[in-house]
Amino acid sequence: MAGKKFKKILSITASILTMTLILSQSTFAFDAESNKNEQAALQKQAEQYERTLKKTRNDISEKQAYAKALQGKIETLSKQIKLSNEKIDALNKSIKEKQNEIDKKLSKIESKMTQLRARLRAIYIAGDTSSLEIILGAKDFSDFIDKAELVESISSYDSNLINELKSEMSTISGQQKSLRAEKKSVEKEKKSLENQKSEINKLSEENSTIIAELQGVESATLDSIGENKESQAALEKELKEYFEQQKKQAEENAKKQNSNNAKPSTNSNKNNASNNNSSSNNNTNNTKPDDNSNNNNTTTTPSSGEYVWPCPGFYYLISTFDENRGSSNHGALDIAGGGIYGAQVIAAREGTVVSSFSGCTHDYGKSSSCGCGGGYGNYVVIEHSDGKTSLYGHLSAVYVNYGDYVSAGQLIGRVGSTGYSTGPHLHFETKYSTIWDHSQRYNPLDEYPGLF
Ligand SMILES: [Zn+2]
Ligand SMILES: [Zn+2]
Structure with a gap:
């Protein structure tokens, strides 16, 4: 019963967040989602052409x-x-x-x-x-x-x-x-x-x-195959340019923030549906990265206990812990949302960086893995005092190194689409230990009992 109730709440929350997502996406001139849909449709068409060609x-x-x-x-x-x-x-x-x-x-x-x-x-x-x-x-x-x-x-x-x-x-x-x-x-x-x-x-x-x-x-x-390939290449180029532009903007914003000596804060980041309506006219795009840290909104705190939410301002779970992934469940959360690219990724809890990777340059949506970071792309793993670990994957930027001690809420990277990622999102995973094994994973939402 409790599980069902939780799911229902989660689904309502997701609906509200989806609406927010649509609202915030409409403020962008470029629609990455429809670009990807078009690419998928073209890919389907291309497969049909290949079948026709083979048969002919x-x-x-x-x-x-x-x-x-x-x-x-x-x-x-x-x-x-x-x-x-x-x-x-x-x-x-x-x-x-x-x-x-x-x-x-x-x-x-x-x-x-x-x-x-x-x-x-x-x-x-x-x-x-x-x-x-x-x-x-x-x-x-x-x-x-x-x-x-x-x-x-x-x-x-x-x-x-x-x-x-x-x-x-x-x-x-x-x-x-x-x-x-x-x-x-x-x-x-x-x-x-x-x-x-x-x-x-x-x-x-x-x-x-x-x-x-x-x-x-x-x-x-x-x-037809030639034309289809050209169309696909054009769309892919558009999408790549879009991601690159987003990345550049995020980097500029980060620089600006550093020069302002602004300390990343977790308490001022969450924008819920009601906040969207009460926003001032010159700040209509609430989910745009780095606008969030400037909001003086302290009414809701996403953190609970020792854990703070790793991606402030973004609560849409495009994939949950239990989602079926063939041989096993997903075992992690995929946090997404319009304009999430380049958003802050913060340490969910204080601890030591025990593993990180920042060599993946394939920062765009793809339908198969480029292989970097074992599919995680650029990632950070933090070990906490009780031996539990938290992992942050597909990052576009990594700001910490192996051995660094980080405090809860400290900026450790930026949301991206590196590794095996179809589009910008944060892959957030929690484990009982440092062992890289699926059996060690537990539902990250267990650390946020009051959040959803
Ligand atoms: Zn890569
Ligand atoms: Zn994931």
Whole structure:
């Protein structure tokens, strides 16, 4: 029950702070959030383009392989058609030869017929003229032979000659007939090959058209990818310039503050929703860094017990201790808000700096880690008197060194976006010891029972 109530309060507080965030953001000419949203949308679009490109290129190589296969088939068919033509030519030659043989045979038969007629005329000159008339009146050779066979007195020589001629004629005619049949079947085969070839030619042409279309898609997609990259680069440049400008401004403000010898104070920093409404006209941007320390607002003290809030003026928790981070919970607080870049980071409690890093120059929002400081970017770890530690990550500036003794509320650095950070925020972590292990972490809000 108590946990639920706490969550509800936290969520209401977050809503108010979100509203404050929106109000304060609208006073900036440049909107880092919408820039990042645009970049994310472009990135999504770029991924879609890459998928399209990959698919199109796969399709093209598939179609090209198909084109190659079709070309192979066309070549095979062309060879087969050529063979058919050669066969047809050879058959035509054979048929012509047979025709010559037939013609020769016919003229031979013609001369034999003339001889036979003469002999038959002599044989029957004074005899059975009716038989002779029958034979001589024959319409053609085969009729002649049929009728001649009827004549009983025909010699065996003539009979043999007639039979021989008859058989030879029939053989040659048979050969010619089978040659013609063979030619017909080869022509049929050739016709089917030509049909196949024209079918495949058609497929090949269609395939070529598809390849040309796909290549058009490929080049259009490449153009889109190029434009998308340019847009992304422009947005990234804008964002980087914005962060750099914020950083510069924060540094100038810090210098000014140092020259004024102003001691960082934690009591005057918190701006809640009601303070926004009661602010004077020349100070509408309450969450702007370094304006906070000039407020004479002491009505609310964020600190409780030994701990003071590490980022005065900023109480919007963009991520809490229990937030699911895959294999474990977040184990820390991410403190964010409009204009937080360059804001003061102060020691939550007095202690000794036992670890720090300030070498990360990648001070801008990113979607993956640059690797600096093990992902923490520039950070400070302070060990307190009871052995507990507090860690401050993603800093844009670090003002303390290893071994320094710092008091509670002392300025130790500035909010930034170094290391694995998608945008300016303070990663605030508390541990039971100096051991770098997730199991040592406890909820920093436990140190601020009265804050939220
Ligand atoms: Zn880095
Ligand atoms: Zn964090």
